[in-house]
Amino acid sequence: MSDDLLQQFRPSEVINWDDNTKKLILLGYINNQQSILILQKKPFEKQVQQLLFDNALQYFHNDIYTKYTFQQLNEIDCELISPANQVHIDKYSKSDQIIIEETYEMFLKQQIIQMPLDWVYNILEKKKEVENIVFENKNFLILKDYVFVNSKNLEDLHLLALPFQRDIKSLRDLNQDHLQMLEDIYNEGLRIINEEYKLDQKYVKVFVHYLPSFYHFHVHFTHSSQIGQSFRDIPLSSIIQNIKLKSNYYQIVALQYVTRVRINKF
Amino acid sequence: MSDDLLQQFRPSEVINWDDNTKKLILLGYINNQQSILILQKKPFEKQVQQLLFDNALQYFHNDIYTKYTFQQLNEIDCELISPANQVHIDKYSKSDQIIIEETYEMFLKQQIIQMPLDWVYNILEKKKEVENIVFENKNFLILKDYVFVNSKNLEDLHLLALPFQRDIKSLRDLNQDHLQMLEDIYNEGLRIINEEYKLDQKYVKVFVHYLPSFYHFHVHFTHSSQIGQSFRDIPLSSIIQNIKLKSNYYQIVALQYVTRVRINKF
Numbered sequence: 001m002s003d004d005l006l007q008q009f010r011p012s013e014v015i016n017w018d019d020n021t022k023k024l025i026l027l028g029y030i031n032n033q034q035s036i037l038i039l040q041k042k043p044f045e046k047q048v049q050q051l052l053f054d055n056a057l058q059y060f061h062n063d064i065y066t067k068y069t070f071q072q073l074n075e076i077d078c079e080l081i082s083p084a085n086q087v088h089i090d091k092y093s094k095s096d097q098i099i100i101e102e103t104y105e106m107f108l109k110q111q112i113i114q115m116p117l118d119w120v121y122n123i124l125e126k127k128k129e130v131e132n133i134v135f136e137n138k139n140f141l142i143l144k145d146y147v148f149v150n151s152k153n154l155e156d157l158h159l160l161a162l163p164f165q166r167d168i169k170s171l172r173d174l175n176q177d178h179l180q181m182l183e184d185i186y187n188e189g190l191r192i193i194n195e196e197y198k199l200d201q202k203y204v205k206v207f208v209h210y211l212p213s214f215y216h217f218h219v220h221f222t223h224s225s226q227i228g229q230s231f232r233d234i235p236l237s238s239i240i241q242n243i244k245l246k247s248n249y250y251q252i253v254a255l256q257y258v259t260r261v262r263i264n265k266f
Numbered sequence: 267m268s269d270d271l272l273q274q275f276r277p278s279e280v281i282n283w284d285d286n287t288k289k290l291i292l293l294g295y296i297n298n299q300q301s302i303l304i305l306q307k308k309p310f311e312k313q314v315q316q317l318l319f320d321n322a323l324q325y326f327h328n329d330i331y332t333k334y335t336f337q338q339l340n341e342i343d344c345e346l347i348s349p350a351n352q353v354h355i356d357k358y359s360k361s362d363q364i365i366i367e368e369t370y371e372m373f374l375k376q377q378i379i380q381m382p383l384d385w386v387y388n389i390l391e392k393k394k395e396v397e398n399i400v401f402e403n404k405n406f407l408i409l410k411d412y413v414f415v416n417s418k419n420l421e422d423l424h425l426l427a428l429p430f431q432r433d434i435k436s437l438r439d440l441n442q443d444h445l446q447m448l449e450d451i452y453n454e455g456l457r458i459i460n461e462e463y464k465l466d467q468k469y470v471k472v473f474v475h476y477l478p479s480f481y482h483f484h485v486h487f488t489h490s491s492q493i494g495q496s497f498r499d500i501p502l503s504s505i506i507q508n509i510k511l512k513s514n515y516y517q518i519v520a521l522q523y524v525t526r527v528r529i530n531k532f
Contacts, residue, residue: 006322006334011314019309020493022288026314041307042335043285048277048292056272068272069308084330097490098468101503202364205497205524224363224524227286230494231471231501235522237367245512245519253511256501258490 005030009037016094027089036084095260099231103254107172112215120216124164135192139163139181142189142221154197157204159221161185168217171210171255174239176247182219182240189221199223207233211257231258271296275303282360293355302350361526365497369520373438378481386482390430401458405429405447408455408487420463423470425487427451434483437476437521440505442513448485448506455487465489473499477523497524 008030015036016025022041029035060067102110122128123143132149135142145158163181168174174182190201203224209232212218219236222228242249274296281302282291288307295301326333368376388394389409398415401408411424429447434440440448456467469490475498478484485502488494508515 005332006324014312014314017310017312020287022307022309024310024312039310041288041310043288044283044290044305044307046280046283046290048280058272066271096469099471099490100468202366203362205365207497224365227493228496230496230499231473233496235497237520237522241519242508245515249511253507254503256503 009035011037015089027084034084034089036089097258097260099256100259101254101256104172104251107255112169115214117214117216120162120214121166124162134159134196135188137184137188139165140185142185142192145220154199155223155225157193157197157199157221157223157226159189159193161189161219161221163217166216169215170212170217171208171234171239171250173217174243174250176243179240179243182236182243185219186236186240189219193221205233206236208236208239210234210255211259229258231256272303275301277303281355291359293350300350300355302355363524364527365522366525367520367522370438370517373521378435381480383480383482386428386480387432390428400425400462401454403450403454405431406451408451408458411486420465421489421491423459423463423465423487423489424492425455425459427455427485427487429483432482435481436478436483437474437500437505437516439483440509440516442509445506445509448502448509451485452502452506455485459487471499472502474502474505476500476521477525495524497522 009028010030011026011028013027014024015027017023024039026037026039027034028037056068058066058068119128123133124141129143129146132144132146133141134144140161140163142159142161145160148156148158168178186206189206190204193199193204194201205220205222205224205226205228207220207222207228208218209220209229211232220233239250246252275294276296277292277294279293280290281293283289290305292303292305293300294303322334324332324334385394389399390407395409395412398410398412399407400410406427406429408425408427411426414422414424434444452472455472456470459465459470460467471486471488471490471492471494473486473488473494474484475486475495477498486499505516512518
């Protein structure tokens with residue numbers, strides 16, 4: 001029985017953590033089988049609650065500022081993967097973010113590890129997710145990203161614009177031939193979001209990822225309150241202006257991007 | 267006595283929260299004086315520890331995946347500000363991020379709320395923080411940002427490059443006259459970080475904030491593992507290339523930036 005499983009877990013090493021989101025990932029064993037345990041502290045309930053401060057320990061006081069630590073209200077979310085193979089272990093192990101400055105020459109030389117795009121073509125051919133499409137013209141469609149499909153919360157807003165044209169792999173392929181489409185994506189996307197969700201464009205971030213997570217060009221529309229990714233999120237507005245300035249802008253500039261590499265800190 | 271203070275706190279409303287970092291900020295009263303209580307869950311200890319799973323509650327099970335919740339290791343960090351005035355309350359209240367597309371015309375028209383720059387001039391005139399300067403030439407100096415001064419952790423790396431020239435307020439003032447200085451800042455900064463901290467440039471993010479937090483032009487050097495800010499972090503490498511492409515690039519393009527506005531959700 002699964003409850004027993006957890007009781008049998010014997011941790012052997014910390015393979016990952018995130019102090020920012022209060023996460024800890026342990027590798028361990030359950031009867032000689034490698035297993036992964038993912039611990040994450042839960043957010044607070046967003047409500048006024050009378051707290052019990054009896055066990056609060058003061059460690060700082062200056063003028064109006066006082067600091068304490070105490071133990072309370074701290075439910076932890078916990079996921080066990082057992083048995084776990086090396087793929088699981090790699091997936092959950094600490095990785096390092098590094099900055100790559102990619103010249104266009106480097107881009108041309110590199111081997112893109114192409115993930116299959118069948119799921120994208122299924123959408124473009126109306127074989128899947130037809131119910132998630134919110135806009136369409138002859139050049140592109142806009143649909144709800146799966147993370148947003150089941151959400152009632154506007155702050156989770158996430159739409160994707162996908163061109164029907166299949167030979168635009170990423171930002172690196174864009175030039176003035178695509179300018180009209182990019183402007184249409186920008187304007188129609190914001191218009192639809194305003195109509196469908198009554199969300200003013202000042203609450204909408206419109207951007208492209210570089211590196212992208214898949215190599216069929218796409219544009220993200222998200223709520224402005226979402227954290228996003230430094231360096232990786234490139235405003236579509238800048239892309240349009242850069243191409244107007246120089247049609248081959250994205251075939252001449254070096255682009256800095258952040259990528260992850262596996263490390264061992266233990 | 268301060269411990270009593272906390273015991274007397276009576277919460278009246280939730281004024282802010284962050285589920286991502288597990289934070290909750292309450293407004294309340296201590297003998298009729300408004301007070302603010304900031305609760306934040308602490309990161310896990312990064313060490314293998316035998317956990318007690320007796321009270322773990324299973325809520326999901328599928329194949330090798332099992333999920334539980336339980337209460338343990340639950341230290342909370344807690345800050346009390348009492349009494350708190352409206353400035354404190356505004357500072358800690360929930361704000362909304364909105365996207366502004368700033369044309370150069372908008373930039374020229376706007377009234378910049380200029381914070382005093384005495385602290386910057388004190389650094390440039392060697393009246394303060396002399397011990398934090400790590401590089402200097404005739405055009406600029408590079409010093410440790412105060413957040414990094416007392417840190418032993420390289421992942422907290424944060425250096426600032428400050429030109430001696432006082433009339434460059436922000437990115438918007440840059441043109442080809444500043445190109446040599448910008449390239450020197452980029453190269454000398456990375457060289458110094460490599461010499462002083464043995465950190466390869468692939469672990470260093472070099473960027474400018476737009477909007478900046480203060481209006482004396484400056485460049486940030488941080489560790490690549492730091493989260494950073496989407497749209498606000500602009501790679502110095504892109505800035506240099508854009509100015510080479512068009513000297514007045516930052517006097518013609520519209521820049522999208524994220525800004526915060528106070529909201530009331532309660």
